[in-house]
Amino acid sequence: MKYEFSARAHTLLSSPLLSIRTQTRRSTLISLAEELPAEELFPLSLLAETASTVISADASALQYGDPEGYGPLRDWLTGDWLKGKGVAAPEGGVLLTTGSQQAIDLLSRVYIDPGDRVLVENPTSPGFLQALRMQGAVIIPVQGDRDGLLPDHLRTQIRQHRPKMLFATPSYTNPSGILWSLERRKEVLELCIQNNVLIVEDDSYGDLHFQKAGPGGSPAVRYPSLYALENVSQGGHVLYIGSFSKTVAPALRTGWAAGSRELIGMMTAAKQMADWQSSSLNQRLLHHLLDVTAFDLREHIAVLNREYNTRLKLMAELLKRPAWKNSDYALPEGGMFLWVSLPEGLDAMTLLKASLAKGVAFLPGQLCSVNGGGNRIRLNFSHPGRDELLLGMNLMSEAVTEFTARS
Amino acid sequence: MKYEFSARAHTLLSSPLLSIRTQTRRSTLISLAEELPAEELFPLSLLAETASTVISADASALQYGDPEGYGPLRDWLTGDWLKGKGVAAPEGGVLLTTGSQQAIDLLSRVYIDPGDRVLVENPTSPGFLQALRMQGAVIIPVQGDRDGLLPDHLRTQIRQHRPKMLFATPSYTNPSGILWSLERRKEVLELCIQNNVLIVEDDSYGDLHFQKAGPGGSPAVRYPSLYALENVSQGGHVLYIGSFSKTVAPALRTGWAAGSRELIGMMTAAKQMADWQSSSLNQRLLHHLLDVTAFDLREHIAVLNREYNTRLKLMAELLKRPAWKNSDYALPEGGMFLWVSLPEGLDAMTLLKASLAKGVAFLPGQLCSVNGGGNRIRLNFSHPGRDELLLGMNLMSEAVTEFTARS
Numbered sequence: 083m084k085y086e087f088s089a090r091a092h093t094l095l096s097s098p099l100l101s102i103r104t105q106t107r108r109s110t111l112i113s114l115a116e117e118l119p120a121e122e123l124f125p126l127s128l129l130a131e132t133a134s135t136v137i138s139a140d141a142s143a144l145q146y147g148d149p150e151g152y153g154p155l156r157d158w159l160t161g162d163w164l165k166g167k168g169v170a171a172p173e174g175g176v177l178l179t180t181g182s183q184q185a186i187d188l189l190s191r192v193y194i195d196p197g198d199r200v201l202v203e204n205p206t207s208p209g210f211l212q213a214l215r216m217q218g219a220v221i222i223p224v225q226g227d228r229d230g231l232l233p234d235h236l237r238t239q240i241r242q243h244r245p246k247m248l249f250a251t252p253s254y255t256n257p258s259g260i261l262w263s264l265e266r267r268k269e270v271l272e273l274c275i276q277n278n279v280l281i282v283e284d285d286s287y288g289d290l291h292f293q294k295a296g297p298g299g300s301p302a303v304r305y306p307s308l309y310a311l312e313n314v315s316q317g318g319h320v321l322y323i324g325s326f327s328k329t330v331a332p333a334l335r336t337g338w339a340a341g342s343r344e345l346i347g348m349m350t351a352a353k354q355m356a357d358w359q360s361s362s363l364n365q366r367l368l369h370h371l372l373d374v375t376a377f378d379l380r381e382h383i384a385v386l387n388r389e390y391n392t393r394l395k396l397m398a399e400l401l402k403r404p405a406w407k408n409s410d411y412a413l414p415e416g417g418m419f420l421w422v423s424l425p426e427g428l429d430a431m432t433l434l435k436a437s438l439a440k441g442v443a444f445l446p447g448q449l450c451s452v453n454g455g456g457n458r459i460r461l462n463f464s465h466p467g468r469d470e471l472l473l474g475m476n477l478m479s480e481a482v483t484e485f486t487a488r489s
Numbered sequence: 490m491k492y493e494f495s496a497r498a499h500t501l502l503s504s505p506l507l508s509i510r511t512q513t514r515r516s517t518l519i520s521l522a523e524e525l526p527a528e529e530l531f532p533l534s535l536l537a538e539t540a541s542t543v544i545s546a547d548a549s550a551l552q553y554g555d556p557e558g559y560g561p562l563r564d565w566l567t568g569d570w571l572k573g574k575g576v577a578a579p580e581g582g583v584l585l586t587t588g589s590q591q592a593i594d595l596l597s598r599v600y601i602d603p604g605d606r607v608l609v610e611n612p613t614s615p616g617f618l619q620a621l622r623m624q625g626a627v628i629i630p631v632q633g634d635r636d637g638l639l640p641d642h643l644r645t646q647i648r649q650h651r652p653k654m655l656f657a658t659p660s661y662t663n664p665s666g667i668l669w670s671l672e673r674r675k676e677v678l679e680l681c682i683q684n685n686v687l688i689v690e691d692d693s694y695g696d697l698h699f700q701k702a703g704p705g706g707s708p709a710v711r712y713p714s715l716y717a718l719e720n721v722s723q724g725g726h727v728l729y730i731g732s733f734s735k736t737v738a739p740a741l742r743t744g745w746a747a748g749s750r751e752l753i754g755m756m757t758a759a760k761q762m763a764d765w766q767s768s769s770l771n772q773r774l775l776h777h778l779l780d781v782t783a784f785d786l787r788e789h790i791a792v793l794n795r796e797y798n799t800r801l802k803l804m805a806e807l808l809k810r811p812a813w814k815n816s817d818y819a820l821p822e823g824g825m826f827l828w829v830s831l832p833e834g835l836d837a838m839t840l841l842k843a844s845l846a847k848g849v850a851f852l853p854g855q856l857c858s859v860n861g862g863g864n865r866i867r868l869n870f871s872h873p874g875r876d877e878l879l880l881g882m883n884l885m886s887e888a889v890t891e892f893t894a895r896s
Contacts, residue, residue: 083682083685083687083724083725083726083749084685085600085687085725085751085752085755086600086653087599087600087755088598088599088600088601088602088605089602091598091599091600091755091758091759094599094755094758094759094761094762095754095755095758103556103761104555116553118552118553119552121548121549121551121552122548124548124551124552126544126545126548126551127545129544129551130540130541130542130544130545131541133537133540133541133544134537134538134540134541135537137533137536137537137540138533138534138537141528141529141531141533142528143740144528144531144533144536144738144739144740144741145525145526145528145531145738145739145740146523146525146734146739146740147740148511149510179764180587180764180765180767180768181764181765183762183763183764183765184763184764187762187763187764191495191498191623192494192495192498192501193492193493193494193495193498194495195495195496198495209762209765212761212762213762213763216598216759216762246493275490278490278491280490280492317490318490318492319490327553331551331552331770332551332552332553333550333551333552333553333554333768333769333770334551334768334770335764335766335767335768342490344492345492347502348492348494348498348501348502351498351501351502352498352501352623354501354510354619355501355590355594355616355619355620355623356590356591356594356620356763357586357587357588357590357591357594357742358587358588358590358616359742360587360742360768361587361740361741361742361767361768361771362740363738363740363741363742363771364768364770364771
């Protein structure tokens with residue numbers, strides 16, 4: 083039949099994100115394009131035991147649950163935030179979602195009408211840009227530097243565009259890896275509070291903070307989330323999202339949104355309409371793993387961070403090769419990505435085509451950018467093992483050299 | 490802060506569905522309001538063993554998977570449809586979703602713009618009405634009788650409203666339990682093909698068909714799905730949705746949409762934007778259970794059907810009591826619900842209030858209806874055990890008597 087898709091459905095297909103992912107998943111490509119954690123570090127045996135125990139113990143583990151998610155896991159989370167981050171989440175202020183992407187999508191659906199203005203860091207998360215475009219938002223970039231968004235530019239954009247929302251990732255922005263300074267966090271929060279701008283704070287990478295560079299480097303500094311900074315006044319200007327995908331295992335598809343009761347209540351209603359609820363079985367597995375078994379999330383994250391830091395350093399070493407001499411990047415102190423400027427005149431999509439032919443993929447900067455971004459690429463260092471990383475970077479160096487040698 | 494929700498977000502809260510569900514889940518109420526399967530029949534020990542095996546075997550069981558879902562489970566499904574229902578699904582024509590509700594929501598998002606007309610059976614699924622309202626669709630009811638939609642009225646509504654889509658549940662409609670005749674199936678399909686109307690066929694209840702009433706009754710007759718009827722011509726007018734929630738376990742949150750490559754491709758792009766993917770772990774558990782263990786889905790469904798049929802008969806017996814003498818219903822041959830007309834003058838929401846006070850809940854007909862429906866109630870017989878069913882119906886009889894005795 084002749085399908086008549088909805089007006090904005092085409093925004094989904096116009097993005098090359100889907101085809102890059104399909105290509106990288108379906109072949110023997112080495113992928114530096116993804117946002118995957120290292121699967122060799124998954125707590126396999128503890129989870130296998132947990133699953134067997136939880137399912138055997140109680141038939142209700144397989145029944146429908148609550149749309150807002152399994153209560154004891156929500157309680158565990160708020161307890162962890164209180165203990166670890168000093169955040170007091172209100173009762174009814176947490177919704178469990180299918181990863182942080184669903185939190186973004188649900189919020190967009192209940193908060194954004196076509197034509198509404200939304201501020202974003204630029205570059206920003208490709209998944210967030212997709213959800214906004216599907217919702218018909220007008221996306222307004224805000225300039226930043228190594229310390230985060232520039233308050234002056236934020237103020238200008240707020241005055242000029244009267245936005246409803248700001249999407250921000252203050253700790254290890256995807257893709258640029260930037261860690262906002264404490265001062266910037268406070269300034270951005272203050273500006274948004276003054277202007278009734280809702281902040282969506284993605285803290286998916288916040289726990290992945292490494293050692294400082296240099297011998298005997300101490301752990302990277304940590305700053306409170308915007309959610310924690312506002313917490314005292316309970317103003318509800320921050321929706322705090324994150325997930326267990328980067329810290330435990332993505333296939334459990336468990337993320338969260340935390341905010342005021344009013345906002346979470348509306349998102350819960352949207353959640354019920356969208357899919358009734360995420361898997362309460364997976365949520366019970368996580369709760370049992372975190373609360374009952376010997377698994378210690380902080381220790382586990384420390385192990386991840388040591389390994390990711392090693393992989394990052396290896397990638398950085400490989401970027402010192404001649405092929406990359408006119409490229410540029412700042413070494414992040416956490417997260418999963420290196421954000422690299424290509425040598426002048428080399429376009430990311432052109433390089434991607436050549437790299438794919440050689441058997442390696444990366445994410446072209448265009449997908450993370452409101453406009454432009456074509457001279458940047460995002461390289462993931464968390465998923466490829468060290469050998470794979472070495473081979474992948476060799477292949478990419480070859481591809482880059484072919485272009486730079488020509489010019 | 491002062492939130493400015495999107496224009497249609499209020500449609501989510503205006504529905505009393507959420508609050509009824511919250512009340513029934515949070516208290517000691519006996520609920521005849523839900524769509525829950527009987528948890529005492531879940532294949533607990535096989536699933537516990539499966540989970541342990543699958544997670545131990547392969548770290549990729551915990552990694553991100555494909556947005557369209559775990560390939561071997563999609564293959565198992567298409568194999569099962571070919572073998573059991575004579576349906577040949579095209580390659581790339583299946584998407585795994587978080588239950589059938591997500592299939593409905595994703596389709597609505599890629600196919601419906603505000604103001605588009607959508608035809609529905611009346612009464613129909615509350616979850617579908619919610620998704621359509623959130624999308625801004627104009628919902629047009631089509632009349633039906635005990636054999637399904639009335640082709641003449643369907644033709645009239647198509648001519649008058651030029652709808653894009655028809656939502657239908659030909660096998661044991663939620664809530665009315667109607668099984669469309671083969672002739673009606675063919676007529677409705679033909680009309681929709683002629684008029685380029687996309688049919689969303691919800692087959693969530695199709696496998697729950699019981700014995701005919703009467704001693705030694707044979708199994709209820711089965712008819713091919715609309716999806717199977719069109720299959721030969723591959724016209725792509727039917728999107729076939731269903732799930733394992735009613736036949737294996739809801740907490741695995743695994744449903745599907747099957748249709749043409751073009752339609753499924755667009756829905757997969759929307760799926761990726763909405764939550765990347767459902768839990769591939771749960772999909773692997775299902776696949777292992779269905780394909781590797783001793784579990785036999787057809788045998789399991791036969792066990793469910795025997796028990797559900799017994800519960801249905803019990804409920805029907807209880808409806809013969811004096812309290813219900815001016816009410817009316819048709820005994821369904823499958824599904825999960827009895828759809829009961831209340832004695833004249835008794836409103837479902839009024840009765841609900843009285844019933845909740847006594848400790849029993851049901852679904853008022855208004856939630857299943859485009860308009861009206863206030864003299865009907867939906868009673869679920871699959872979830873309450875026999876004792877609970879007896880107690881619940883006693884309490885409801887009391888509530889009904891209080892009203893009818895008064896008038």
